[in-house]
Amino acid sequence: MLGTLGQEITETAYLTARTNTKRYRYILRYFYEQYQRTNYWLQPEEILSGVRTMGLEEDYDMEKLQADLSQLEGWKSLTAQHDSTRVTTIEEYLKKRYRYMMTPYAIEIERLVIQLENVKGYGGSLQPSKLQEFVRLAKAIRWWSQVRSEVEAVELWDELIDLFKDLNERASDYIASLNSKRSEELFATEQFLAYKDSVLTYLQNFIQVLQNTAPEISELLLQAKQDSYSTARFLHQVVSAKMGMPNLDEPLSAEQWEERINSQWRNVERWFLGTKQESSLVSLLEQMAKDTIFKVVRSAIRIQEKGRSGMSRQQELEQVGRWFLQTESLEEAHELYAYTFGLYETRHFFGEHAEDNGYLDETSMWETTPQEFSLPPRGHQGRPRNTNTAPVIARKNNPVSLQAYLKKKQEEESLIETYVNRGSVLMSELGVVSKGERQQLLSWISRCLANKNLQFRTPDGIRIAMPNRPNLDRTILVCEDGELEMPNYTLYFSREGEPS
Numbered sequence: 001m002l003g004t005l006g007q008e009i010t011e012t013a014y015l016t017a018r019t020n021t022k023r024y025r026y027i028l029r030y031f032y033e034q035y036q037r038t039n040y041w042l043q044p045e046e047i048l049s050g051v052r053t054m055g056l057e058e059d060y061d062m063e064k065l066q067a068d069l070s071q072l073e074g075w076k077s078l079t080a081q082h083d084s085t086r087v088t089t090i091e092e093y094l095k096k097r098y099r100y101m102m103t104p105y106a107i108e109i110e111r112l113v114i115q116l117e118n119v120k121g122y123g124g125s126l127q128p129s130k131l132q133e134f135v136r137l138a139k140a141i142r143w144w145s146q147v148r149s150e151v152e153a154v155e156l157w158d159e160l161i162d163l164f165k166d167l168n169e170r171a172s173d174y175i176a177s178l179n180s181k182r183s184e185e186l187f188a189t190e191q192f193l194a195y196k197d198s199v200l201t202y203l204q205n206f207i208q209v210l211q212n213t214a215p216e217i218s219e220l221l222l223q224a225k226q227d228s229y230s231t232a233r234f235l236h237q238v239v240s241a242k243m244g245m246p247n248l249d250e251p252l253s254a255e256q257w258e259e260r261i262n263s264q265w266r267n268v269e270r271w272f273l274g275t276k277q278e279s280s281l282v283s284l285l286e287q288m289a290k291d292t293i294f295k296v297v298r299s300a301i302r303i304q305e306k307g308r309s310g311m312s313r314q315q316e317l318e319q320v321g322r323w324f325l326q327t328e329s330l331e332e333a334h335e336l337y338a339y340t341f342g343l344y345e346t347r348h349f350f351g352e353h354a355e356d357n358g359y360l361d362e363t364s365m366w367e368t369t370p371q372e373f374s375l376p377p378r379g380h381q382g383r384p385r386n387t388n389t390a391p392v393i394a395r396k397n398n399p400v401s402l403q404a405y406l407k408k409k410q411e412e413e414s415l416i417e418t419y420v421n422r423g424s425v426l427m428s429e430l431g432v433v434s435k436g437e438r439q440q441l442l443s444w445i446s447r448c449l450a451n452k453n454l455q456f457r458t459p460d461g462i463r464i465a466m467p468n469r470p471n472l473d474r475t476i477l478v479c480e481d482g483e484l485e486m487p488n489y490t491l492y493f494s495r496e497g498e499p500s
Contacts, residue, residue, distance in 0.1 A: 011105040013075045015113070023060070023068055026051045028077060031102045032110040041081065041099045044069065069100055077106040125174050126202065126289075128209035130167045135213050137163065138220040142227075144234040153234060154241035157261070164268055171285055178292045196300045203293050207286060214282045218272045225269060235261055408436075415440055416462055420493040428475040428488050438479045445489055465492045 014024035030050040034042060042050075048065050052058070072078045080098040102110070137160045144153070178199075224231045239257045252260070274280035320340055327333040415437060419425050425441075433441070447456045448466040455465035472487040 009105070010075045011077050011103065011109055014072060014077055015109075020068060020071075023051075023056065023064070024072060026054055026056045027065075027068060027072065028102070028106060028110050030054060031078070031100075032107065032114075035102055035107060040101050042101070043097075043099050047100070069098075073100070076103055077109075079103055125170050126206035127167070127170065128206055130163055131209055131213040131217075134160075134163055134167065135216055135220075138217050138224075141231070141234055142220045142224045144230060148237075150237045150241040150244070153237035157238045160268070161264055164271070168271065168281075175285070175288050175292060178296075193300060193303060196296060199296055200293060203289050203296075207289050207293075210282070210286055210289075214272065214286070218280070218282075221269055221272050225273075231265075235265060411436060412440060413460070416458065416460075416493070419491070420462060420495060423493060425491045425493070426488065427477055427486065427490070428473075430477065432478045432480065435479060435481050438477065438481075438484070441477075441491075444491060448491075461495060463492075463494045465494075466490065467492075 014021065014028060017024060027047060030047060031042065034040075034050075044062065044065055047069070048060070048062055051065075052060065069078060069080075073080050078100045079102075080100050082098060137156065140156055141160070235258075238261055239254065242252075242257045242261070243254055271281045274283070323336055324333060327336060427441075444464050445466070448454050448464065453465075454468060455463060457463050466489060472489065474485060475488040477484040477486055
């Protein structure tokens with residue numbers, strides 16, 4: 001079979017021939033134009049007149065034409081047939097006059113060449129109406145009735161496949177056009193701002209329809225996939241109808257038709273449902289459209305910011321200056337300045353707490369004494385010389401901090417000993433608690449919630465646990481420094497080795 005994988009396609013030789021390429025292309029283009037007019041078989045005289053009319057050189061004669069026709073026939077771009085319709089004598093019959101017709105391969109190649117000549121970019125379009133039409137066709141296949149004829153089945157199938165191909169190709173081409181190099185260059189120019197809104201509206205409308213129709217189509221295809229008997233019956237009717245159509249150019253067996261139809265159906269399912277290895281192509285199309293919207297908006301913002309950066313603000317500043325001249329007091333000038341320029345950029349400074357204020361991690365910043373921070377001169381003359389500094393004394397060795405830490409640990413041990421003797425503590429049964437007790441209770445609850453088994457052990461071997469109660473009542477924990485609304489937790493305390 002011509003054109004099978006691994007074999008040379010001789011029908012394309014006329015496009016790249018070393019000599020007479022121009023003449024071959026004129027002849028095949030004339031044949032194709034006549035083919036579109038349903039004029040299939042052409043006489044040499046008619047061909048010679050036609051190519052001359054199209055612009056081929058005047059010295060092109062019948063001898064050269066016959067040689068070119070023989071070459072094209074050898075490349076299987078043309079097929080010849082003995083023409084005996086106008087023979088009146090034996091001599092004319094012996095001359096064997098021929099008429100010629102394009103082969104199917106040559107027709108498709110010339111059609112492709114014409115399409116390539118008209119390519120200016122990717123083209124394509126996003127057509128939401130096709131998605132809505134696809135919903136109708138998917139419903140018809142999903143609820144296909146056995147009593148309907150094979151003719152209706154094949155008509156529905158051809159309409160579905162044509163719509164699917166058109167939707168897939170046009171959408172992919174349009175997204176590709178927006179991501180092409182030419183579009184990237186256009187996005188960087190100010191002319192792009194003129195139709196930015198129309199592009200965004202076009203993409204947003206398509207995404208909106210896609211989000212409304214794609215889940216419905218996917219659900220219909222998934223139901224059809226699960227109802228394999230009904231779907232197989234429909235596809236079998238399509239195969240039977242295809243087999244009943246006479247096709248002299250490409251006769252296929254029932255198995256070949258079945259494989260082709262099933263393969264096309266799997267492509268439709270893969271486009272909307274995806275596979276275990278990859279997501280659906282319709283979701284990728286949606287994401288590509290969203291990414292394109294983001295790129296369009298970002299490009300428009302970049303162009304606008306670029307235009308603002310070169311804008312002169314002389315007139316604005318002159319107007320502000322006139323306003324300042326019209327102020328009657330310094331206070332009014334301060335207010336105008338605040339409205340016009342706002343606040344200066346703030347600066348934040350961070351320093352060490354003084355070691356004599358008993359600083360602990362739980363100490364609030366509002367309870368500490370203010371810190372003094374000296375700002376060194378910014379000039380290089382005010383920089384201090386490098387001198388050996390005294391070693392920094394760690395805070396944990398400071399007597400004041402150590403005393404406060406030991407006092408805090410003693411209070412914690414006393415509190416936990418009290419709770420161990422009680423066995424359990426219910427938040428709603430507690431009276432007024434101190435600030436330290438409240439902080440300790442919340443710390444224990446937090447540590448229990450952080451573990452899967454809702455319990456933990458202290459370094460002293462005390463086990464603190466909470467029961468698993470998903471729906472707890474709420475209570476008010478009354479503290480010295482306020483009230484705290486919280487779930488009514490229960491904490492259980494036990495020593496290591498005791499039953500929990």
